[in-house]
Amino acid sequence: MIAPAIHMAGSLHAGGRCLIEAFDLTLPAGRWSALLGASGVGKTSLLRLIAALPCAARLDGRITAQDNAAIAPRVAMMAQDDQLLPWATARDNVTICARLRGERPQPDRAAALLADVGLAGHETRKPSQLSAGQRQRVALARTLYEDRAIVLLDEPFSALDAMTRHTMQDLAAGLLSGRTVVLITHDPAEAIRLADSAWIVTRTGVDPCPLPPTAPPRAPEAATTLTAQAALLQRMRLHLASEAA
Amino acid sequence: MIARAARGLWRAAVPVLVTLAVWQAVVSLSGVPRFILPGPGLVAQSLWDNAALIWQNTLWSASNLGLGLVIGIALGVETALLLALSRRARWLLRPMLVLAQAIPAFALAPVITLWLGYGMPSKIVTIALVTYFPIASALFDRLMSLPAGLSDLSRLSGAGRWRETLLLRLPHAVPGLLSGLRLAAVYGPLAVLIGEWVGASQGLGHLMLMSNGRGQTALMFAALIALSGLSLSLWIAVEALSRWSEKRLSFA
Ligand SMILES: Nc1ncnc2c1ncn2[C@@H]1O[C@H](COP(=O)(O)OP(=O)(O)O)[C@@H](O)[C@H]1O
Ligand SMILES: [Mg+2]
Numbered sequence: 001m002i003a004p005a006i007h008m009a010g011s012l013h014a015g016g017r018c019l020i021e022a023f024d025l026t027l028p029a030g031r032w033s034a035l036l037g038a039s040g041v042g043k044t045s046l047l048r049l050i051a052a053l054p055c056a057a058r059l060d061g062r063i064t065a066q067d068n069a070a071i072a073p074r075v076a077m078m079a080q081d082d083q084l085l086p087w088a089t090a091r092d093n094v095t096i097c098a099r100l101r102g103e104r105p106q107p108d109r110a111a112a113l114l115a116d117v118g119l120a121g122h123e124t125r126k127p128s129q130l131s132a133g134q135r136q137r138v139a140l141a142r143t144l145y146e147d148r149a150i151v152l153l154d155e156p157f158s159a160l161d162a163m164t165r166h167t168m169q170d171l172a173a174g175l176l177s178g179r180t181v182v183l184i185t186h187d188p189a190e191a192i193r194l195a196d197s198a199w200i201v202t203r204t205g206v207d208p209c210p211l212p213p214t215a216p217p218r219a220p221e222a223a224t225t226l227t228a229q230a231a232l233l234q235r236m237r238l239h240l241a242s243e244a245a
Numbered sequence: 246m247i248a249r250a251a252r253g254l255w256r257a258a259v260p261v262l263v264t265l266a267v268w269q270a271v272v273s274l275s276g277v278p279r280f281i282l283p284g285p286g287l288v289a290q291s292l293w294d295n296a297a298l299i300w301q302n303t304l305w306s307a308s309n310l311g312l313g314l315v316i317g318i319a320l321g322v323e324t325a326l327l328l329a330l331s332r333r334a335r336w337l338l339r340p341m342l343v344l345a346q347a348i349p350a351f352a353l354a355p356v357i358t359l360w361l362g363y364g365m366p367s368k369i370v371t372i373a374l375v376t377y378f379p380i381a382s383a384l385f386d387r388l389m390s391l392p393a394g395l396s397d398l399s400r401l402s403g404a405g406r407w408r409e410t411l412l413l414r415l416p417h418a419v420p421g422l423l424s425g426l427r428l429a430a431v432y433g434p435l436a437v438l439i440g441e442w443v444g445a446s447q448g449l450g451h452l453m454l455m456s457n458g459r460g461q462t463a464l465m466f467a468a469l470i471a472l473s474g475l476s477l478s479l480w481i482a483v484e485a486l487s488r489w490s491e492k493r494l495s496f497a
Binding site for chain 2: 075081085088096097099102103126127138146
């Protein structure tokens with residue numbers, strides 16, 4: 001598995017309205033890229049366009065992988081809502097994508113991945129018997145089972161409580177390293193903690209943000225992390241103010 | 246467990262007892278002749294005296310109902326699946342289904358009896374027809390309403406329509422099938438009754454007409470009670486099935 005860089009450029013439109021006027025974005029290969037920005041600006045649309053999923057927005061421009069091969073077949077996605085099958089066990093949820101393709105599921109591999117996300121012994125539980133954090137872990141294990149080079153995360157941890165979110169961030173950082181990860185988040189702390197590069201998406205384009213020179217995942221209590229968080233928050237507020245003006 | 250069963254029985258017994266009491270009170274206080282409204286005692290007597298006759302007609306109606314339901318359900322499920330699987334089938338059949346639903350299936354009972362005669366086939370066709378539409382449309386609606394997240398999952402996995410239907414749409418649609426079944430459990434016994442009223446040589450509906458014609462009002466009521474028992478057992482069976490499968494599939 002070679003994780004490619006993704007290049008996207010153009011302008012984004014929806015319902016006869018221009019969402020993003022002109023942007024040019026290179027998401028580096030095998031790294032975490034964070035996209036921040038006001039809600040409704042078009043972040044989810046950008047992810048869906050990368051994954052070639054049906055989308056209300058239209059891109060005037062192009063999305064290409066560095067190796068020029070198709071992107072969609074190499075994508076796994078995880079959203080805020082865990083999207084688990086309520087009727088299936090944790091193990092069957094992890095293997096669902098393989099079964100949908102008609103492949104023989106590998107229950108041992110599913111169990112190993114569930115153990116990796118800290119759910120050993122929960123293989124036969126249904127989503128209704130798991131907490132929100134545990135369900136999100138199952139969703140992470142399902143994403144890992146797909147073993148795709150590109151992983152798209154749409155606010156995956158925003159519905160979790162602070163402590164669970166912290167644990168999940170650590171887990172994801174460890175288990176998804178080496179892949180090209182795109183993380184949408186509204187939380188500057190999350191971007192600073194996990195991302196190798198970060199952009200604020202606005203109506204006029206994408207604004208690259210400076211991050212601390214250390215490698216993620218960054219310790220949330222480190223002074224550099226806290227300063228970077230404050231700076232990023234300030235930058236987001238400036239963008240919000242200039243949009244309102 | 247036993248306490249719960251006892252409570253359930255008690256809850257079911259109260260309305261029955263109240264009905265019997267009111268019934269008896271109306272009969273005693275108004276003094277209506279017994280050929281207009283026989284009291285509960287007379288009806289119970291008739292039920293006992295004609296047990297064999299009632300049982301035989303109940304069996305006949307029940308087997309018509311069972312066969313008709315099985316055929317209606319099978320065809321309904323098949324139609325819903327076909328429509329969900331094939332865009333072309335949707336394009337062709339959906340307007341027809343909507344049109345067909347505009348004709349009350351009960352109103353076709355005389356026509357069906359005219360074509361198929363007084364025997365079993367006309368009853369089975371009427372019952373199947375009446376249960377077919379609610380099953381097909383309730384199941385189809387749920388098959389087509391897969392949550393967006395699961396649609397995405399299927400698309401990203403590269404699933405074909407067949408596997409998507411089998412692994413995602415069908416389990417998701419079970420509650421739709423169950424609500425269709427609940428409707429079928431209500432319409433089915435009605436269809437039995439109407440089919441037999443239009444023309445039959447056996448069955449509880451037939452027995453009701455016959456005893457009415459002969460002034461055996463108590464027997465007519467006894468047949469009515471047997472018919473209610475039949476509907477009630479069907480309803481309980483469907484309800485138990487829904488509970489069980491909704492629990493198994495972790496819905497609700
Ligand atoms: N069906 C639609 N028709 C027109 N505009 C839509 C439709 N669906 C969504 N949009 C618009 O697309 C924009 C981008 O949405 P989205 O990508 O979900 O934003 P974000 O993820 O940044 O919150 C929103 O402003 C929304 O109003
Ligand atoms: Mg969004």
